[in-house]
Amino acid sequence: MNTQTRKLEQGAVNIxxxxxxxxxxxxxxxxxxxxxxxxxxxxxxxxxxxxYWGFVIAEFAFLIGLIIYKEKxxxxxxxxxxFTFLSGFVIAPLLAFTLATDPNILVNALLSTSxxxxxxxxxxxxTKRDFSGMGKYLFVALIVIVVASIANIxxxxxxxxxxxxxxxxxxxxxxxxxxxxxxxxxxxxxPMTAAVxxxxxILNIFLSILNILSASRD
Numbered sequence: 001m002n003t004q005t006r007k008l009e010q011g012a013v014n015i016x017x018x019x020x021x022x023x024x025x026x027x028x029x030x031x032x033x034x035x036x037x038x039x040x041x042x043x044x045x046x047x048x049x050x051x052y053w054g055f056v057i058a059e060f061a062f063l064i065g066l067i068i069y070k071e072k073x074x075x076x077x078x079x080x081x082x083f084t085f086l087s088g089f090v091i092a093p094l095l096a097f098t099l100a101t102d103p104n105i106l107v108n109a110l111l112s113t114s115x116x117x118x119x120x121x122x123x124x125x126x127t128k129r130d131f132s133g134m135g136k137y138l139f140v141a142l143i144v145i146v147v148a149s150i151a152n153i154x155x156x157x158x159x160x161x162x163x164x165x166x167x168x169x170x171x172x173x174x175x176x177x178x179x180x181x182x183x184x185x186x187x188x189x190x191p192m193t194a195a196v197x198x199x200x201x202i203l204n205i206f207l208s209i210l211n212i213l214s215a216s217r218d
Contacts, residue, residue, distance in 0.1 A: 124178075132178070138174060169208030172208065
């Protein structure tokens with residue numbers, strides 16, 4: 001075995017190790033979010049009025065805490081689980097409404113998200129195209145989506161909401177490519193923060209698909 005072959009094999013091992021380290025936390029995050037959604041649907045009365053926004057604020061507090069204390073064990077794991085649990089908890093009203101309206105929408109959204117995330121991740125890991133320079137453009141697009149979503153709270157346009165859902169799905173698909181390539185290329189400061197980025201991409205893709213399917217039904 002020549003030196004070049006050994007280097008290539010060692011590089012593949014390093015990439016696989018990084019991917020395993022990050023996706024271990026992604027899987028745990030998804031499981032904790034699913035548990036949070038289940039608990040939220042059992043206690044929907046807690047997710048009404050000002051108490052709902054209290055949980056949203058707590059969710060962001062856990063996220064900020066994780067970013068600050070990502071290196072501090074086991075506090076970082078507690079913050080990760082707290083954030084992902086609450087991120088699932090606060091979407092429980094939407095999931096409960098969807099289940100009451102048409103359970104097939106939720107099932108189809110979960111299946112579609114699984115297929116989309118798998119395909120996008122495989123593309124990101126195998127393409128020779130470099131998406132590392134997309135970060136600033138994706139952030140600008142995210143700000144536009146957020147501002148437009150806030151505006152639609154007052155406009156209350158179902159057509160605009162559908163357009164935002166489609167735009168959000170496309171945006172976070174590109175974010176998933178960007179974040180996955182950062183993991184492959186070792187462009188992250190800690191496996192947990194990399195995992196949170198990918199988890200949020202997956203969550204937002206799921207919510208976008210759920211909204212699109214719900215709008216299509218209407």
